Amino acid sequence: MWHDIAKFGKMLVNHGLVESHFGNISIRAGSRMLITRTGSALDEIDENSVVEVDIDKPSSIDAIASSESIVHRAIYKNTRALAVIHAHPAFAVIESLLAAEDMIAPLDIEGQHFLNDIPVIRGESGTDELAKNAAEALKDHRGVIVFSHGTFATGMNLEEAYVVTTLIEHSCKLRYYYELAKKQAVV
Known part of the structure; x- marks a missing residue:
């Protein structure tokens, strides 16, 4: 199973979704x-x-x-997830800082269809608060953005969790550039 974790770890770094020594990946195996x-x-x-x-x-x-x-444990205890990826995608972090509410609504069709709204949750890294907030939000969503920190994405396998991570980043990137273009059009 570590081979699967290695494969997706390399993909996360190669696609700029995380810096090499940041982020983490897990797979559930029974208890x-x-x-x-x-x-x-x-x-x-x-x-x-x-x-x-x-x-x-x-x-x-x-x-x-x-x-x-602690966050991965809470997610596994409270959801049906069998895989979790925690990454630090730049545009997702930026959009969490810019968000006026605790949800980010994707503007693109793929994001709307596969993600619906993306919860922005709070909590310091590795804390009970973050674990509770992530597990609660992931009961009804496939991925979340931790304010100023990164994403947690779930799936029935690592491929699904990876796709959710990429979808969140893609939707946040499009939203960022759309808002920037809208401001430039006003000037």
Whole structure:
């Protein structure tokens, strides 16, 4: 399974959706999850870059697992997700900073169809607050943007979670350029 995590880690970095040492990826395996280790370079994942931890309770292995393990756990406990990708796409972060509300409405047909509105949630990285807010929002959405931080996307597999990540970034990029063009047209 670490091979799948490595594949999508490389794709995230190559497509500019995350910088090498930021973000994390997990796959649910029954009552356990495989998750990237803290500080792992997502474009250089090998079998030593992934750890297996219990979903229901923290353990001593959490010290080497991603600092966002608490968020991944909450998502798995409260949704049907079997895969989670946490990335830091630039336009999604920018749009979270510009958002006047706690939802971003995609302007493009693909975003409207596959994402509907994108929740903007709050909470510091690796906290109970973020875990609770992400899990709650992901009950009804496929992805969320954490204010000023990045995205959490879910799927039945890593490919689905990756597609949701790319859709969020695409919709946010289009929204950003649309708003910029609209302002320029007024001048």
